[in-house]
Amino acid sequence: MATMKVLVLNGPNLGRLGVREPDVYGHQDLHQLAEQCARWASELGLDVEVRQSDDEAEVIHWIHEAVDHHHPVILNPAAFTHYSYGLADAAAQLHTAKLPLIEVHISNPASREAFRRHSVISPVATSTITGLGFFGYKLALEAVSELQQ
Known part of the structure; x- marks a missing residue:
């Protein structure tokens, strides 16, 4: 049986992890996130x-691409969370295709500035995980693994 591929997609400024507001987003960078996600995915039998x-x-x-190739998605939409109706429309296609979409945020948007408290992605997401740092991605991978069984 082929290994299921999961796309972990990150929006604006997440390429600046480790540099941008480390008190909010931590001191690890995107490369370290990718390494951790690869390790966690491997433990779950995911690619x-x-x-x-x-x-x-x-x-x-x-x-x-995820819809067309039937890949579940873990999405940290970052600032797109609050206003990207185009992204929300695309994400809704995952639901139609019966694919999990797990929305992840490193910080907890509900505990931050008022404009961060509204998500246009959450209504079309299977689940949302916030405020757990990189560990939220691990939980999202575990959720995808469970949901795809």
């Missing part, structure tokens, strides 16, 4: 591909 873009259109295209 993971971690991507990051500051370009909204690119993230939307990646979600289209």
Whole structure:
């Protein structure tokens, strides 16, 4: 049986992990996140591909790719969370395709500035995990593994 591929997609400024507000986002960088996700995925028998873009259109295209190739998605939409209806429309296609979409946030948006408290992604996500740092990605991978059995 082929290993299930999971796309871990990260939005704007997450390429600056370790540099951008380390008190909020931690001291580890995107490369370390990718390494941890690969290790956790391997333990679950999953294949993971971690991507990051500051370009909204690119993230939307990646979600289209996930739908077309039947890949579950773990998405940290970052700032796109609060206003990207295009991303929300793309993400809704995962639900239609019966694929998990786990929304992940390193910090807890509900405990931050008021504008961060609204997500246009959460209504189309299978689940949302917030405020647990990189550990949230591990939980998301475990959720995908469970949901795809």
